[in-house]
Amino acid sequence: MSPLRVLIAPDSFKGTLTAHEAAAAIAEGWAGVRPGDQLELVPLADGGEGTLDAIEAATPGAVRGSRDGVTGPDGRTRHGEWLKLPGGVAVVELAQIAGLPFMSELAPLSATTRGVGEIIKAAVEDGAREVWLALGGSASTDGGLGALRALGAVALDSAGNEVSEGGAGLKEIASLDFAGLLPIPGGITLLSDVTAPLTGPTGAAAVFGPQKGATPRQVDELDQALQSFARLAGHSPDTPGAGAAGGAGYGFMAAYGAGMDSGADRIAELVQLNQRIRTANIVITGEGSFDDQSRTGKLVGNVLQRAADAGVQSAVIAGRVAADAGTWALGLDELAGDPRKAMNEPAHWAAAAGKCAAESLGAGMAQPPLRPLT
Structure with missing residues (x-):
């Protein structure tokens, strides 16, 4: 399979994972499926935690x-x-x-x-x-x-x-x-x-x-x-x-x-986010809860819009997905089958979500499998 350049740029998953921890866990899951891909981890924030x-x-x-x-x-x-x-x-x-x-x-x-x-x-x-x-x-x-x-x-x-x-x-x-x-x-x-x-x-x-x-x-x-x-x-x-x-x-x-x-804009400028997105095949972002507010000025919506403007495939991995992301999206609660289970082992389930993303996006699937992973 052809190697991909994957940019992993999440916000923190409030109360469970820092942005750095979330990015590392997603990367771990992805690399387990596609070890030949080039993964770039860029933890982000929008003025809040991290x-x-x-x-x-x-x-x-x-x-x-x-x-x-x-x-x-x-x-x-x-x-x-x-x-x-x-x-x-x-x-x-x-x-x-x-x-x-x-x-x-x-x-x-x-x-x-x-x-x-x-x-x-x-x-x-x-x-x-x-x-x-x-x-x-x-x-x-x-x-x-x-x-x-x-x-x-x-x-x-x-x-x-x-x-x-x-x-x-x-x-x-x-x-x-x-x-x-x-x-x-x-x-x-x-x-x-x-x-x-x-x-x-x-x-x-x-x-x-x-x-x-x-x-x-x-x-x-x-x-x-x-x-x-x-x-x-x-x-x-x-x-x-x-x-x-x-x-x-x-x-x-x-x-x-x-x-x-x-x-989000100030930090994106500092990390040269637009340039990083343009050189990626896939951009993965995420947060604790993706909801109706996520596309109205919050960091994840900001990243998704930048990816769309650059014509780059995007994906969302979040603690829960409570709104249409307009792209590939998967919630840790959905994978775990229980929100409490997901919150108790967030790094494990973020890695599992990274694995799903690699299997789905690497193969060109439109939607993730909706089954608990162990």
């Missing part, structure tokens, strides 16, 4: 900075990192500091982004002149106020006391002052592919609050708190991306005039 890893792998001279004693989303201290790029750019990944997995238990009203601000401050004190803030995977719906307070913002209640941490504290604010914010000469660029506004039925609380444990009543409370915050902060809550990371996108837009850039 962004530091993806940018570090793509950037010669990138090194990590770190700080202990950083405030986690539930108030416990933890280790935090940032990425130092040549030219004085610091990349900070919100998910790595204030992500949902770091909660001892879900706390939608009190979870905070304070640690994100502490890491930004550490990076600037270390010499960074510009910050890329990757938004995604947040445990909090605090509008980014926790991070901004760590950077010098002051939020007081009607009695002149500092407001509580988390989204619940937003409704306590009587006065808000950004004058004492730490200067960042080159500014802040937000990396995200979320286009949600801050408030309303498609906003931060309504769309993402339930994932963080918010009940319907708490979703309403958080949305009202974000509306109150927006009235004081002055920036438009309808700005696309303002709802990213529990409204952290909005907070940094209002306080620092931060601009929003596509995380």
